[in-house]
Amino acid sequence: MNEKKVVGEKAVEFIKDGMVVGLGTGSTVYYTIIKLGQLVKEGLLIQGIPTSVQTEELAKKVGIPLVHFKEIEQIDVAIDGADEVDTHLNLIKGGGGALLREKIIAKAAKTFIVVATPSKMVETLGAFRLPVEVVPFGAELTEKHIRELGCDPYLRQLEGTPYKTDNGNYIIDCVFSEISEAKRLEEKLNMLPGVVENGLFVGMSDIVISLDQNKDVMLIKR
Numbered sequence: 001m002n003e004k005k006v007v008g009e010k011a012v013e014f015i016k017d018g019m020v021v022g023l024g025t026g027s028t029v030y031y032t033i034i035k036l037g038q039l040v041k042e043g044l045l046i047q048g049i050p051t052s053v054q055t056e057e058l059a060k061k062v063g064i065p066l067v068h069f070k071e072i073e074q075i076d077v078a079i080d081g082a083d084e085v086d087t088h089l090n091l092i093k094g095g096g097g098a099l100l101r102e103k104i105i106a107k108a109a110k111t112f113i114v115v116a117t118p119s120k121m122v123e124t125l126g127a128f129r130l131p132v133e134v135v136p137f138g139a140e141l142t143e144k145h146i147r148e149l150g151c152d153p154y155l156r157q158l159e160g161t162p163y164k165t166d167n168g169n170y171i172i173d174c175v176f177s178e179i180s181e182a183k184r185l186e187e188k189l190n191m192l193p194g195v196v197e198n199g200l201f202v203g204m205s206d207i208v209i210s211l212d213q214n215k216d217v218m219l220i221k222r
């Protein structure tokens with residue numbers, strides 16, 4: 001069973017004609033986007049807003065019409081994956097480096113749906129390294145300040161050089177053994193000069209689509 005495909009495709013059931021849809025990034029929401037492309041070919045009328053260059057290219061390839069922020073009044077539904085989902089439906093995101101655009105779009109959406117295989121479901125956030133997007137200027141200093149919040153920070157690398165996001169920034173992946181106060185940490189990180197955004201999504205998810213112990217689709221609502 002392809003779990004990512006099952007949960008990813010389930011999300012399209014929430015999409016109706018006329019909606020503006022935030023399109024997330026990653027290998028789970030990939031299946032949502034492919035399925036939406038099929039439905040568009042069959043006559044579904046939607047407009048998409050991608051959260052990354054990678055998703056923009058995929059959406060164009062499968063024929064989902066895209067729209068710019070200035071042309072819309074609201075985003076009806078945003079669908080995205082996650083790296084961890086806790087029991088309060090708080091998330092760590094950004095494993096694919098798209099956390100800033102993902103958070104902007106999730107925040108703007110009336111309904112934010114997360115597609116997550118059971119391996120992403122955790123009691124407490126923190127086993128996955130928390131991605132923090134920082135501006136390149138003074139990144140060494142920003143990293144030092146992040147370390148002072150109690151984590152081991154690692155500047156993300158790609159082929160021997162610092163990984164760059166679609167926004168031209170760096171990602172610092174932070175090992176916190178356990179994140180007990182996610183909202184407080186989210187705020188503390190974002191108050192540091194040089195930090196653009198971090199991958200904690202607290203109180204943002206409306207629905208999480210996953211699988212139960214029998215591998216049946218499960219909807220968890222806030």
Ligand SMILES: O=C(CO)[C@H](O)[C@H](O)COP(=O)(O)O
Nearest residue numbers: 026027028081094095096098
């Ligand atoms: O936050 C993300 C990208 O920035 C992804 O949604 C997250 O990494 C999950 O990806 P995948 O579905 O490939 O496991």
